[in-house]
Amino acid sequence: MGSNQAAVSFLTNIARAAFGLGLGASILNASLYTVDGGERAVLFDRFRGVIDQTVGEGTHFLVPWLQKPFVFDIRTRPHTFSSISGTKDLQMVNLTLRVLSRPDVGRLPDIFKTLGLEYDEKVLPSIGNEVLKAVVAQFNADQLLTERPHVSALVRESLIRRAKDFNIELDDVAITHLSYGAEFSRAVEQKQVAQQEAERSRFVVMKADQERRAAIVRAEGESESAKLISEATAAAGMGLIELRKIEAAKDNVGTMSKNGSLIYLPNNNNMLLGLNPGR
Template sequence: MAANIASLLNRIASLGLGVAIAGGVVNTALYNVDGGHRAVIFDRFQGVKDDISDEGTHFLIPWVQRPIIFDIRSRPRNVPVTTGSKDLQNVNITLRILFRPEAKRLPGIYTNLGEDYDERVLPSITTEVLKAIVAQFDASELITQREVVSYKVREALVDRGKSFGLILDDISITHLTFGREFTEAVEAKQVAQQEAERARFLVEKAEQQKLAAIVAAEGDAKGAELIAKSFEEAGEGLIELRKIEAAEEIADRVSQAPNIAYLPGGNMLLNLQAP
């Protein structure tokens, strides 16, 4: 009886071990591909297979095949480049690139470039394209014609990216500066323009003041001429009128003084200033 029980236990243990081994084999034969990803299979005997695994759970041959998972969603990357303009000015440009791999070309991308394909491709083609495009423009044109430069860079980069199996969804210039010499020259030019504008303003102001003085002098001369003519025409009557007006003004001012008072019954004024 004891021998039978021991034999049964051995069978159960062997069966459990077999189930565990089978479970381990099944588990290693499954792999998952998440959303926005694709998988390429590397076979130890056949190399990288042409088939591409979509999202979901898939089977492979354990210890013989291995999945390489790629993210096929758009990702950003900043690529700084220093190059020269048409007029030999140093230009520092940074491009922001949204890129993703072309899913059907993933086997070739992995075979030729590896999983870090973006590190190998984007800096080199960006430098190549920017050096070719920027050399067509002067430093000032890079600022005034920035949209044209961006368009040319975008077209050339998209075309170059296709040859490596990359899709570039968006390309934009986020940083554009020049060398220290050019920056200092631009600042000096701006200062000179401001000084020239100030000098022109001062000249125009002096001209206006001169014209104003001439007009005022002509007005005074005309006024004096009219007064002289009036004296000639009116004679003694105008002089007497001016005397009366002057006397009235003097009398009005004296009457408003605090220390002056009128004498009763007369037109004479008495100074009542206190001692």
């Protein structure tokens, strides 16, 4: 009997020790939490509320049940959202905005108190639409294309300023897409077609004007040539005409001399007889 009681007592002590170790391990595990790289933690205390101190990377202690950590991702994250806004000339335009955001690490306790862990999803779409509508309303529809860099700069400056009110830092803001309604798109297309037709008509007019100028120049050249010939003829008298007749006669004689069937008779009638060598 004594040996059995000793064995039971020994097993009981082992069980108690194992339970104690397990309980201690559970308490120790519940007392530790880890903050990974690119993260920060905010500690909530049941008695003091949110502690105004941001916890950095590494493994940290807390009081189980009394304290609870909330981990924030502080790395830059992209967000994209769209907005349909009205221009100054009452045209509807669809814009897509992309922003790169991150929280202000020193203000994480305030962000947690006011917005929670999903602070960016709650804030950025609303202030993004607000800024887009305010900026787009300052421009006509065609100015959004011709002055796009200026529009983007205004959107960036306004959105960065508004995000700081919520302790959010913006590393980049860009308009990635811009499109108009169907009616305005058709009007732009018709305007482009009209401009092309106007350019074509202008080219036709310019071509006709150049051809007219060329015809005038040619006519003036022919007139000047005729005038020079007339003046030369008047100055030389009939001698120039006779010279031209002699030159023409020489050309005719040279041509006819190549024909063996013609004989030239030097009489007053300047007769040319056609002889057939075969007879």
